[in-house]
Amino acid sequence: MVADVEKTPARLTAKPSWLLTQLAVHAHRLASDGFGQVGARGYHYRILAALEEFGVASQAELGRRCNMDRSDVVAAINELAGQGLVERTPDPEDRRRNLVTLTAAGDRQLRRLDRALDEAQEELLGPLAAEDRQALTRLLTQLLAHHQRG
C-alpha cells in the first residue's frame, strides 16, 4: 500500500481563486446541512435575516439586500409564506409592491437557523486561532467590499 497520494495539481492549489471556491464548497455544505435539518436553505435564511434586521420590506428591497435575483426572491418567499414564516401583502401605498413581514414562527425559525449556522461556523473555522479568524475575516471583508462596488 504505497498510498498513491493522488495530489491535486499545483496549478490549482496555488491559486487563491481555487482555494476560495473549494473552501466555499465546504462552507456551503456545512451551512446547507445545518439549514437542511430545519427544512430550509440559504435563500430562506438570507430573507429571514433581512426581515428581522430591517423590518418589513418589498421583495425588490430584499433582493438587493441579500444579493438575490428578483425571481429567486419570488420563489423563496412562496416557500416561506407556504410555511407561515412570512406574510406577503400588497402595499396599499404602491400597488406594484408586496410588503413582506416576518411572522412569529418565522422569527423562531430564524433563531433555529442561527444556531445551526453558528455550529457550522465553528466547524468551518476549526483549527484557526482567534487571531487568525480575525485576520481572515478582515481580508475577506476587504475583498468582498471591493468587488461589490466595482
Add this chain to the structure above:
Amino acid sequence: MVADVEKTPARLTAKPSWLLTQLAVHAHRLASDGFGQVGARGYHYRILAALEEFGVASQAELGRRCNMDRSDVVAAINELAGQGLVERTPDPEDRRRNLVTLTAAGDRQLRRLDRALDEAQEELLGPLAAEDRQALTRLLTQLLAHHQRG
C-alpha cells in the same frame, strides 16, 4: 439622491461562511469569464492541469485529483476529446480503465487558460498588498487542508 444604501444584514456580513461563499461567487465569475472566452469551463481546466502535471491518467484518478465526481469526469472528457484537446484510449493492462492523454492542442489550450486565470487572479486580489495576499493564501490553504482530511 439619498442613495438608500440597502445594506445587507449584519447576520450575514459577520459570518466567514457568508464572506467566503459570496467572494467565491466573484472569484468563480472572474475565472468563468476568462475560461468562457476560450470556450472552456472550470472542469476542463482542472483536467488539463492534472494531465499536464502528472501525465497520462485514468478517469478515476483524474476525478480524485481534481475533486470531481466520476460522472462529471466522463462528461468533461467527452467535451475535451470532442475538441481534440485530450485522447481517451482503453488501458491494455487493465481493461476497466481508460487512459487519458493530453494532446498538443490540449497543452496549448491549457496555456491560454492559464493566462486567462492569471488575469482573473489579479482582478480578484485587486486591492490587497503582497503581504496580505500571502496571509490570505496561507489561511485558506490551512483551512482547506483541514477540511479535506476530516
Add this chain to the structure above:
DNA sequence: CCGTTTCCGTTGGCTCCACCAACGTTGGCG
C-alpha cells in the same frame, strides 16, 4: 478454482445557487 468484493466507466437524475429575458401592471416625471 470459484464466488465475493472492489473498482471503473457510464447513464440519468437531483439540488442549490446565480443569472437572464419577457410580460403586464403600476408610478413617476417631463
Add this chain to the structure above:
DNA sequence: CGCCAACGTTGGTGGAGCCAACGGAAACGG
C-alpha cells in the same frame, strides 16, 4: 398625456457538486 422606470411573476439557462444504479473487469479469499 406619453414615456420610462420599477415591481412582481413566469419560465428558462448553466455551472458545480452530488448520488444511485448498472455491467464489465480485476483482485482477493476461501
